[in-house]
Amino acid sequence: MQSARKIRGSVIDRMGMSPLHDSAVFLAPTPARFPLRPRPSLRRERILVQALDAMLDTFAPRGCLACDADLAPRAQRRFCGACTISLEPGEPWAPYRYGGAMQEAVVRLKYRDRTDLAGPLGHLMASWARDRRVVDEGAVVVPVASSAERIRERGYCHATLLAQAVAAELGLRVMPFGLVRVHQHGTQKGRTREERLGALAGAYRASAQVHQRRVLLVDDVVTTGATLHAATSALREAGAARVQPIVLAWTA
Numbered sequence: 001m002q003s004a005r006k007i008r009g010s011v012i013d014r015m016g017m018s019p020l021h022d023s024a025v026f027l028a029p030t031p032a033r034f035p036l037r038p039r040p041s042l043r044r045e046r047i048l049v050q051a052l053d054a055m056l057d058t059f060a061p062r063g064c065l066a067c068d069a070d071l072a073p074r075a076q077r078r079f080c081g082a083c084t085i086s087l088e089p090g091e092p093w094a095p096y097r098y099g100g101a102m103q104e105a106v107v108r109l110k111y112r113d114r115t116d117l118a119g120p121l122g123h124l125m126a127s128w129a130r131d132r133r134v135v136d137e138g139a140v141v142v143p144v145a146s147s148a149e150r151i152r153e154r155g156y157c158h159a160t161l162l163a164q165a166v167a168a169e170l171g172l173r174v175m176p177f178g179l180v181r182v183h184q185h186g187t188q189k190g191r192t193r194e195e196r197l198g199a200l201a202g203a204y205r206a207s208a209q210v211h212q213r214r215v216l217l218v219d220d221v222v223t224t225g226a227t228l229h230a231a232t233s234a235l236r237e238a239g240a241a242r243v244q245p246i247v248l249a250w251t252a
C-alpha cells in the first residue's frame with residue numbers, strides 16, 4: 001500500500017499537479033482572477049485529474065499522513081479521525097503544534113523516506129499561509145536547507161521538498177539554493193536557545209539572487225526559533241527585502 005501511495009504521488013507530480021488538488025479546490029478558482037466558466041483547457045485538465053483521481057482512489061486510496069489509515073475517497077482531510085484529535089493549532093508562523101499526528105507525519109517525512117508526504121504537508125502550509133494572507137505576491141520560496149552532508153545521508157532534503165510543494169500550491173517560484181547551510185554543528189536537540197544561537201551564528205549563507213526579493217522562508221519544525229533567526233539574518237545580509245517564515249509545526 002505504501003508503495004502504491006508513493007506511485008500515486010509521483011504520477012500526479014509528473015503531470016505537474018499537486019496531489020492535493022482535491023476536486024473541490026480545483027473547481028473553485030478565485031473569482032477575481034478567473035472567469036466564471038473555466039477555460040476549455042482548464043476544464044479538460046480538471047476532467048483528466050478527476051478521472052485519474054478516481055482511478056488512483058481504487059488502486060491506492062488516500063492514507064492518513066501519520067498512520068496510513070485509509071481516508072474516504074476524495075477526502076479533504078489529511079489525517080484520520082483518531083489522528084485529527086491529536087492535532088493542535090500552532091502559532092505564530094506555524095499552522096500546527098508539534099506533537100501527536102503532526103509529529104508522526106514530520107518524522108515519517110524526515111527520517112523514514114516518506115518523501116510522498118511532502119506534497120500534502122506543503123499543501124497544508126500553503127493553505128494556512130494563504131488564509132492568513134502572509135504571502136507576498138511575487139515572493140520567492142526558499143527552504144531552510146539541510147547541510148550537504150545531511151542531504152547525502154538522507155538522500156533528499158525534506159525542507160526543499162516542502163518548499164517545492166508550497167511554491168507549487170501558491171504559484172510562486174522556489175529557489176532551492178537560496179540559502180545554504182555552511183556549518184553543521186551536530187544536532188540542535190537538547191540545547192538551550194542561547195547555545196543554539198551561538199552554534200548557528202554564520203551557519204547559513206544566502207544567495208545573491210535574493211537581493212531585493214521578498215522571501216517566503218520554509219522549514220518543517222521550529223523549536224527555539226534559533227534556526228529561523230540565523231536563516232533570516234543571512235537572507236537580510238544578502239539584501240532580501242522582506243523575509244516571511246512559515247513552518248509546518250512549532251514545539252514548546
Ligand SMILES: [Zn+2]
Nearest residue numbers: 064067080083
Ligand atoms: Zn491516522
